Amino acid sequence: MTIPFRAAALVASAVFFLPVATMSPALAKKSAGASAVLKAVDTDNDGTIDLKEVQAAASASFDALDPDKDGTLDAKELKGRLSASGLKKADPDNDGTLDKKEFLALAESLFKDADPDNDGTVDAKELKSPAGKALAKLLK
Numbered sequence: 001m002t003i004p005f006r007a008a009a010l011v012a013s014a015v016f017f018l019p020v021a022t023m024s025p026a027l028a029k030k031s032a033g034a035s036a037v038l039k040a041v042d043t044d045n046d047g048t049i050d051l052k053e054v055q056a057a058a059s060a061s062f063d064a065l066d067p068d069k070d071g072t073l074d075a076k077e078l079k080g081r082l083s084a085s086g087l088k089k090a091d092p093d094n095d096g097t098l099d100k101k102e103f104l105a106l107a108e109s110l111f112k113d114a115d116p117d118n119d120g121t122v123d124a125k126e127l128k129s130p131a132g133k134a135l136a137k138l139l140k
């Protein structure tokens with residue numbers, strides 16, 4: 001009598017653990033933000049992002065964030081990718097919006113901040129630094 005019961009319990013526990021197993025990739029996603037950005041931006045797949053890739057990604061993300069196509073991004077359109085003080089710093093003409101030139105200059109300066117060893121590329125480790133995270137946030 002106990003053997004079929006155990007088998008049933010085994011099946012029941014296997015079914016019970018299944019959702020847990022499918023949940024783990026979602027949990028891992030929490031720390032995958034930077035590497036997801038790296039994957040998306042690294043178009044030549046060499047495992048690092050260079051300035052050219054950053055400019056291409058920044059240009060694409062600018063276009064995606066500017067649905068009214070007026071050529072500028074205001075704080076609302078930036079959707080929290082940039083802090084208020086970050087916006088101020090990136091907005092030398094002080095009109096409260098970023099045009100594409102300002103946005104690309106911002107991406108370039110964040111890229112340089114994120115590349116402290118100055119080898120012209122930002123690798124996965126550099127992308128996890130505070131400057132790298134700021135860059136990833138802007139490009140994602």
Ligand SMILES: [Ca+2]
Binds near residue numbers: 046049053
């Ligand atoms: Ca690359």
Ligand SMILES: [Ca+2]
Binds near residue numbers: 098099
């Ligand atoms: Ca401006």
Ligand SMILES: [Ca+2]
Binds near residue numbers: 114116119120122
């Ligand atoms: Ca580097």
